Amino acid sequence: MPRRSADRRIKWMILLTPTLTIGLWEYVRHVFLLPYMSMEMGNFLAPFIVLGVTLTLVRGLFARLEQSQAELQRERAVSGALEEREKLARELHDGIAQSLFLLAVKLDKLDRTAAEGERKVLEMSGELKETVRVMHDDVRQAIENLRQPPTAAEAAWVVPLRELLEETAGVTEAEAEFRWTIKDEALSNKEKVELHACLREALINVRKHANASKVIVTGEPEENGGFRCTVEDDGVGFSGDPLAVYGRFGLRMVxxxxxxxxxxxxxxxRADRTVVEIAKPGGRRS
Incomplete structure (x- = not known):
């Protein structure tokens, strides 16, 4: 509601600004400038004055309105995603989870009705119950995860980075670790594009040259809107200045x-690891 109220005020200001500008101009012209300016000159200047105000004040109002609308669309998208997650969680709970619980009850009943001499039936029943319990726990965990808000590492533009890390680890048979706590709204769209390209190039460089057994991607917020991102590996590393190596363009592009x-x-x-670090100083937004 506060956002809608603010948008409504901006729209009224956009509508009223040209009218108020003309009214104010006519008042100033007749009260203060009439002895010095002819009616023809005043009429000639009026549209230019309105145009000047439009290009300054009204243009700024339009920019604020567009920004507010974009933020509203993002909020609606996040809200829609959360509603879908909640709906899926309900469906899992009402369908699969309850069916698994009913199956477990029936297996318990089978145990009670089986004769003591039917050892194989009891063994198979026990195995089935264990399987059902594991599945039930997995479904309950999935329901719990769906009902939690998505973390910073689940932002749409971050997911391809995690997938590339896992792919890199798969190709090189390395252990992968992804630590990401930078909130989605902390970065502009341009920053997301550029940061994604930088980290992607660093990961490709690890895949091609590092021969690592462990790769770690880290994204951490810093004070005043800054951040620090690193790609670390325990591979062969480099000697001297890696940016000066002939034929290697990846790190130079980053x-x-x-x-x-x-x-x-x-x-x-650093110690036994090669680290590529990209950091944004706090206090500015690109």
Whole structure:
């Protein structure tokens, strides 16, 4: 409701600004400027004054209205996604979970009715009950996960990064770890595109050259709107300046992208790991 009220005020200001501008201009012209300006000159200047106000004040109002509408659309999308997750959770609970519970009850009844000499029946019943219990626990966990809001690592633009990390780990037979806590709304669309491209190139570089047994991707928020992202691996590393190696363009592309965005870039050996780090200083939004 507060957002709708603010949007309504902006729309009224957009509608009234040209009228108020003309009214104010006519008042000033007749009260203060009439001895110095002819009617023809005043009429000639009026549309230019309205145009000037439109290009400044009204244009700014339109920008605020568009931003508010975009934020409203994002909120609706998130709300719709949460509603779908809740609906799916209800369907799992009302269907599969209850069916599994009923099956477990029937297996317990089978145990009670089986004769003590029917050992194989009892053994099979026990195995089935264990399987049902595991499935039931998995479904309950899935329901619980669906009812929780999506985490920062589940943002739509972050998912391909996690998938690329898992793919890289699969190709190199390495262990993968994904630690992502940067909230989706903390980054502009441009920042998401550029950061995704930087981390993707760093991961491809690991796949091609590192021969690593462990790869870690980290995204952490910093104070005042900044962030720090790293791609770490325990592979063969590099000697000297990795940006000066002939025929290697990947890290140089990452550095150039980060520099254009006003971010910091580092590629270095730390202890037994190679670390590519991209960081945005706090206090500014690209």
């Amino acid at each position: 550095r150039d992208r980060a520099t254009r965005m006003g971010w910091t870039f580092a590629a270095e050996r």
